Amino acid sequence: MGDAKWIYAFEEGRADMRDILGGKGSALAEMTSIGLPVPPGFTLTAQACIEYVRAGEPFFDALREPIRESVKALEQRAGKTLGGATDPLLVSVRSGAAISMPGMMDTVLNLGLNDESVQGLAATTGDARFAYDTYRRFMQMFGNVVLGIGHDRFEELLENRKHRHGARLDTDLDVDGLREVIGDYRSLVRDECQRDFPQDPEEQLLLAIRAVFDSWDNERAVVYRRVHRIPDDLGTAVNVQVMVFGNRGDTSGTGVVFTRNPNTGEPQPYGEYLPNAQGEDVVAGIRTPLPVDALRERQPGIYQQLVDTCTLLERHYRDMQDIEFTVQEGRLFLLQTRGGKRAPRAALRIAHDLVGEGVISKEEAILRIDPEDIVRLLHRNVDREAPKTVLARGLPASPGAATGEVVFDADTAERLGGEGKTVILVRGQTTPDDIHGIVAAAGVLTSRGGMTCHAAIVARGMGKPCIVGCESLLIDAKGRTFRAGDTVVRAGDVITFDGALGEVYAGEVPTIEPEFSSEFRTLMGWADEVRTMGVHANADTPEDASRSRELGAEGIGLCRTEHMFMTPERLVVMRRMIMAEDEAERAAALDELEPMQQSDFEGILEAMAGHPVTIRLLDPPLHEFLPGTDELSSTAAALRSHGDEEGASAQERALKKVRGLQESNPMLGHRGVRLGITMPGVYRMQTRAIFQAAAKLIERGIEVHPEVMIPLVGHVRELAWTRRLVEETARQVEKETGMELPRRIGTMIEVPRAALTADAIATEAEFFSFGTNDLTQTTFGFSRDDAESKFLHHYLHEKILPENPFTVVDEDGVGQLVKMAVRSGRARRPDLVVGVCGEHGGDPTSIAFFQAAGLDYVSCSPFRVPIARLAAAQAALRSAREPALVAEGAGA
Amino acid sequence: MGDAKWIYAFEEGRADMRDILGGKGSALAEMTSIGLPVPPGFTLTAQACIEYVRAGEPFFDALREPIRESVKALEQRAGKTLGGATDPLLVSVRSGAAISMPGMMDTVLNLGLNDESVQGLAATTGDARFAYDTYRRFMQMFGNVVLGIGHDRFEELLENRKHRHGARLDTDLDVDGLREVIGDYRSLVRDECQRDFPQDPEEQLLLAIRAVFDSWDNERAVVYRRVHRIPDDLGTAVNVQVMVFGNRGDTSGTGVVFTRNPNTGEPQPYGEYLPNAQGEDVVAGIRTPLPVDALRERQPGIYQQLVDTCTLLERHYRDMQDIEFTVQEGRLFLLQTRGGKRAPRAALRIAHDLVGEGVISKEEAILRIDPEDIVRLLHRNVDREAPKTVLARGLPASPGAATGEVVFDADTAERLGGEGKTVILVRGQTTPDDIHGIVAAAGVLTSRGGMTCHAAIVARGMGKPCIVGCESLLIDAKGRTFRAGDTVVRAGDVITFDGALGEVYAGEVPTIEPEFSSEFRTLMGWADEVRTMGVHANADTPEDASRSRELGAEGIGLCRTEHMFMTPERLVVMRRMIMAEDEAERAAALDELEPMQQSDFEGILEAMAGHPVTIRLLDPPLHEFLPGTDELSSTAAALRSHGDEEGASAQERALKKVRGLQESNPMLGHRGVRLGITMPGVYRMQTRAIFQAAAKLIERGIEVHPEVMIPLVGHVRELAWTRRLVEETARQVEKETGMELPRRIGTMIEVPRAALTADAIATEAEFFSFGTNDLTQTTFGFSRDDAESKFLHHYLHEKILPENPFTVVDEDGVGQLVKMAVRSGRARRPDLVVGVCGEHGGDPTSIAFFQAAGLDYVSCSPFRVPIARLAAAQAALRSAREPALVAEGAGA
Secondary structure, three states, rough: OOOOOEEEEEHOOOOHHHHHHHHHHHHHHHHHHOOOOOOHHHHHHHHHHHHHHHHHHHHHHHHHHHHHHHHHHHHHHOOEEOOOOOOOEEEEEEEEEEEOOOOOEEEEEEEEEOOOOOHHHHHHHHHHHHHHHHHHHHHHHHHHHOOOOOOOHHHHHHHHHHHHHOOOHHHHHOOHHHHHHHHHHHHHHHHHOOOOOOOOOOHHHHHHHHHHHHHHHHHHHHHHHHHOOOOOOOOOEEEEEEEOOOOOOOOEEEEEOOOOOOOOOOOOOHHHHEOOHHHHHHHHHOOOOOOOOEEEEEHHHHHHHHHHHHHHHHHHHHEEEEEEEEEEEOOEEEEEEEOOOOOOHHHHHHHHHHHHHOOOHHHHHHHOOOOHHHHHHHOEEOOOOOOOOOEEEEEEEEEEEEEEEEEHHHHHHHHHHOOOOOOEEEEEEOOHHHHHHHHHHEEEOOOOOOOOOOHHHHHHHHHHOEEEEOOOEEEEEOOOOOEEOOOEEEEEOEOOOOOOOEEEOOOOOOOOOOOOOOOHHHHHHHHHHOOOOEEEEEEHHHHHHHHHHHOOOOOOEEEOOHHHHHOOOHHHHHHHHHHHOOOHHHHHHHHHHHHHHHHHHHHHHHHHHEEEEEOOOOOOOOHHHHHHHHHHHHHHHHHHHHOOOOHHHHHHHHHHHHHHHOOOOOOHOOOOHHHHHHHHHHHHHHHHHHHHHHHHHOOOOOOEEEEEEEOOOOOHHHHHHHHHHHHHHHHHHHOOOOOOOOOEEEEOOHHHHHHHHHHHHOOOEEEEEOOOHHHHHHOOOOOOOHHHHHHHHHHHOOEEEEOOOOOOOOOOHHHHHHHHHHHHHHHHOOEEEEOOOOOHOOHHHHHHHHHOOOOOEEEEEEHHHHHHHHHHHHHHHHHHHHHHHHHHHHHH | OOOOOOOEEEEOOHHOOOOOOOHHHHHHHHHOOOOOOOOOOEEEEEHHHHHHHOOOOHHHHHHHHHHHHHHHHHHHHOHHHHHOOOHHHHHEEEEEEEEOOOOOEEEEEOOOOOOOHHHHHHHHHOOOOHHHHHHHHHHHHHHHHHHOOOOHHHHHHHHHHHHHOOOOOOHHHHHHHHHHHHHHHHHHHHHHHOOOOOHHHHHHHHHHHHHHHHHHHHHHHHEEEEEEEEOOOEEEEEEEEEOOOOOOOOOOOEEEEEEEOOOOOOOOOEEEEEEOOOOHHHHHHOOOEOOOOHHHHHHHHHHHHHHHHHHHHHHHOOEEEEEEEEEEOOEEEEEEEOOOOOOOHHHHHHHHHHHOOOOOOHHHHHHHHHHHHHHHHHEEEOOOOOOOEEEEEEEEEEEEEEEEEEEHHHHHHHHHHHHOEEEEEEEEOHHHHHHHHHHHOOEEEOOOOOOOOOHHHHHHHHOOEEEEEEEEEEEOOOOOEEEOOOEEEEEOOOEEOOOOEEEEEEOOOOEEOOOOHHHHHHHHHHHHHOOOEEEEEEEOOOOHHHHHHHHHOEEEEEEEHHHOOOOOOHHHHHHHHHHOHHHHHHHHHHHHHHHHHHHHHHHHHOOOOEEEEEEOOOOOOOOHOOOHHHHHHHHHHHHHHOOOOHHHHHHHHHHHHHHHHHOHHHHOOOOOOOHHHHOOOHHHHHHHHHHHHHHHHOOOOOOOOOEEOOOOOOOOOOOHHHHHHHHHHHHHHHHHHHHOOOOOEEEEEHHHHHHHOHHHOOEEEEEEOOOOHHHHHHHHHHOOHHHHHHOHHHHHHHHOOOOOOOOOOOHHHHHHHHHHHHHHHHHHHHEEEEEEEEHHHHOHHHHHHHHHOOOOOOEEHHHHHHHHHHHHHHHHHHHHHHHHHHHHHOOO
């Protein structure tokens, strides 16, 4: 056993010994040490649990004597003997890990009772019914959680007896009835365990302790740990505590109180109180608990003591507490305190108020908000209280609630949207061809795709609710219906869905407006004060740009130009450009596109006046702008059958072109800078449009900071070639306008080779923007869509990958490339500006990594901007606390 | 001008000043310095050329005086004056870069002649016809190469005069005729250049020198440098040399002699001699030159002097020489010597013989062979002398010549092949479905695809001739014909093609058998002695394994198991496995596949007895084993129209499965270890088959070294999971057989993340094998097929990439990952075995990199094994000479 201390009396522990004593044990110790009325007890450490798991029986044998000594000390304090024949000492045995884990064995109350001591209890309390009922409860709990006999088996026996005695409630059973039940339980244990119910209190205690230890590795606990990513080697502590009884009459009771309202954050105690009851009676549903206020009238002294305790504990722990208490015959006992769970709104208000009350600093307030809570605050959500019928569940791709008529294609969505109808676009999956439908729809629902499929990315970018991968929807697009289970939904039927929950409901379900409380604004202001990274937004339209500004973005980190060609009237011209049979025809189409692009850029640059706007030149492969081969060949056939030879052959020309553009792996194909180099007219047109827009705004006195970003660069010469084209074009516009036009030219870093050769690339780039979506795809060799639908879920389930690398940046692989590129890029060009514009730019864990890697800014969807602001502030605070980590991050 | 020396007299130079004096200049200087009869002269340095390119006119002006001084020195030596009125000094002006470049201006002879000195020449020689003919030649050459007037324009004028004078040959023109021609030339120059033909010899010389300098950057030279990867900043030297005349009668003449036969390597002088002629007369085709032997009878003394000179120069330069000489009136003059170009066979023989003669060491002999020459030696080639009609040209994907009947589908290829016919499979492109056809065909010809498309890789792997991307073939597979220009070739027609040249011919063209000469075997033996890297082969069948052994492979570095499922009878079972609707059905199919796999492995392990065989578990995505959607839906429709409902719905089930397996980017999709983990039955079956095969062979007393290789690992846990499965399965076989089975388990490193986290991966891997094909795809973000057909050629043409990274490993990007992985893998596991099995394993440049990176072995197609052996030997020798490079390579 060595010299390790395996057991601590409550008097010996402290709040900061959570790793040793568990959450409950350290709280009990802390409350004891500050003089609060806690029934005495002791805690077996989590390390004892781990040692038992490792070494087994011999270790447990060696624990017996220390346990015996601890019990003896408890007996001396209480002046009673565990399971003594007169006035017996009874104890509770509770598990309590450092991190709360509902998967483990929880509680055995009233331990120490046996056939003899129950009589002692009856005699001492003068209440035989109480004593036998307590014994019955003990046997049932012990039998269930320690001996492993199903709860129902006990309930069944109890019900039988109640039935026989004509009793409606448990409390209607008299002592005889209870004795019979105890006899039944005894037989049940004998039948199930081939042994008698243990009568020796010490044996009861040892069995209960061992059961807690064993529960650390039971299946539920293991699964819970996996789901919640709790390490397997923490172990659980075991608390053995003298029993107090809330069921000793009208001056007794049990309750739970939050020091503030956990839903709203209002600074009043909030909770429930059940007179004359033990804790588990609440669970048994015998009586409805009263609001804790009720105690004020019933036992005003106790209530005041409780309120004072709330204040004391909140100040002591510097956070809102969730407190369990019992009143025994007019005396208040505290059984647990812990940080209280709270709704997002309450979390903000409490953090804010605690600063006002001088309890915590602004920095602590910032660190206490879970950035994901911000998501829920910022979107309209389905009213969780409202009645509803769940039709299906999918992946929660973009938060927010949407209600509307079902449509099955983008054109209809656009048409009905134009008529002022609210529609939900339902598709197998979406393609860039559907953009106008997504724009027009209130929300998007797809039966296929992962969290980062086209629909998900586009919808998130637009802040539009979206559920993807809703595989139980059987869509018949031609028949314009979908089936979900037995329900058939037709085009025009109304549905509702909640993109934060991933649930689809029949009909209209009430939704709740998001709120920007003043506490929210104040807290975000504090966050902005402390963060060191900039927060930019990914935005492609003037509307998105304005929204981003409202949400606090300090620039646009990614303006995708491809979506600008997707409106029907532009798509026609774009297709003409692609299909051009000679340079003149192509140039004509480009000339037609140029003023359209220019007006896009004017709008965006104006909305972002004074702030940088990073515009990415055309990135996707050209076939994304053309119809699919199926569509073309069926249109051709249709036209021909109507005698339209000319129309048919035009379709066939297009078909040939599309076939020529088809690629085995478009993700790795002819796109980005590769397109810019092989078809320079497009980049030249886009560059002209950018700088003509800039010139126009400058003339109007508006400050602009356009930055031109070249996508998919892997070799410095690709960038050098394209940079020259952009520079020459910009200078041409300067010559034409006679103005000096500000600009920066830089590149995405989104293939491994770019990161590996960042020193060379930095000679041609004024800024780097990590495209961590594509960088993750190429570093892992994962096609995002294929991986998420085919094997990634399996990998996550089997813990082969710790996280979805498209959600949380993979630090070891992708992150290593990011750090290499930042380091070698800055070594070559010290004033290199470095940011990230992949989806990870809005993920708090990833943001912490980007802070450590030394990035200048993150860029994310407009609706994630507040989250990123908060997460960046947290990252700055944490890295200031852990300077070693930053140094390693920036220098490793 | 600084202190730089821009001009060297021949006496001042040496052989090792090639970078300064160019190839020709340094050879002339060297021959001068060893006392050989070289007409005196001087050389303007290549640095002068570069400085002229940089600084232009002012620099050239400053050169005038030094040139004048050099001419003066020459005049003093010769006792004549340049262009003097009596006995004029004439010179030749020749370009001569360090690397021979036919793209540049080459030669102006007889410079110094003008209207006056031509008379002096006539007087001195007493041969007016000679003098005027020489002047005519000079004007023509100068007019063409210096003044840039088309050669044809001069020829036309000459022909007119000959016609008018009734002359058949140039030599039939008398002095008057020649004077008229000179007059015509004078007018031509005046018309074209708006000036008179320059009469001042100094001006002639300066113009000629400047023309040589200018020619460094003419288009032909630039293209030539790009094609041959010659740096742009070398510059060319200019040689100015006193003229000697081979056209001064029967005791004069001009010739070229190789010191050994450049076709066979036989150790006798070999060349041509043209009596009474200047060098360009050979080109003009006036007379057929005689074999150089002819000189023996005509001028035995001169002949002996020439033979002695051959011996002297060969010993001096320690290599076979290509010597230009002129005999003027019984005196031998040497005008050039250089290493002689030679056929592959000759190269081997010469290197071999020079070792025997004690001229060079074995190591030098090894370094002198171009590994690519070995390719040509090892394959049957089209007889280049035979008459033939070229139908089309494509990419030379796999060397060797094939003749056979054209077939348009794999099934027919297999059927006719089974009947003993020799067939050529002609397809748009091939897929894994075509494997049986490729196996049966003598060669494969496709109209699409790049050097690394499916057909190319498979054919190279099988050592089968192949041409791909033959875009001028218009294939009508349904009509079973193809059109090439005006020729229509039908199924059953015979064609021939040469995969080393990329040419397709009509009908049967004679081919030449490859030879393994004894010199070849000796040289390869020497190579094996010095190389430090192992050479393994990529081989999937016992036949390939045996062939690899014959070609010197020391193991199999990549045995792909997927091809083993491609024969029709196995494909059926494989498809059943994939289509299985429950685990039992899948297990049954796997059970059926197991003995087939086992027999494959037995054959391969036996063929490689005593050597390691690295078997890669199944890698490609499953849809590669299923028919295409088009095929399935048309079959279904056909079956239905014939009333076969059951058959049709089976096809539709398959169609649904195929659709379910389809991926956006299969290269980055559900394949490799991802398949192994999500469908573990396949890997388990393959592992059983491997170790059962091993057990069977061990029982028969055969030594086996099976190594199991897991493809596409990106995270150590993927490998750990799979390794456990393999280990458990192997131990199970050990238990069943009661034998101890040798094994190694390792992984491919073929995605960047694997290289970046190689230290972690090394904890689970006993060996790494770099899959540089996929690693190149993922590092660049290039899909190989898409890149080669869409933009890679453009990139190479525009010099955006220096090399095709799928041919020569990209050192900066991919190579950096390789070095990182080797270093960190070995740091974690010092005995880690590291090899490469991508296409680069057979590329000499890449092999040199792998040597520097510290790899243990390379693995390549069987037919590239000898090349790899030689390249590895060269790399070892070079790295031994340049230890700094190795250190940097292994440690950077």
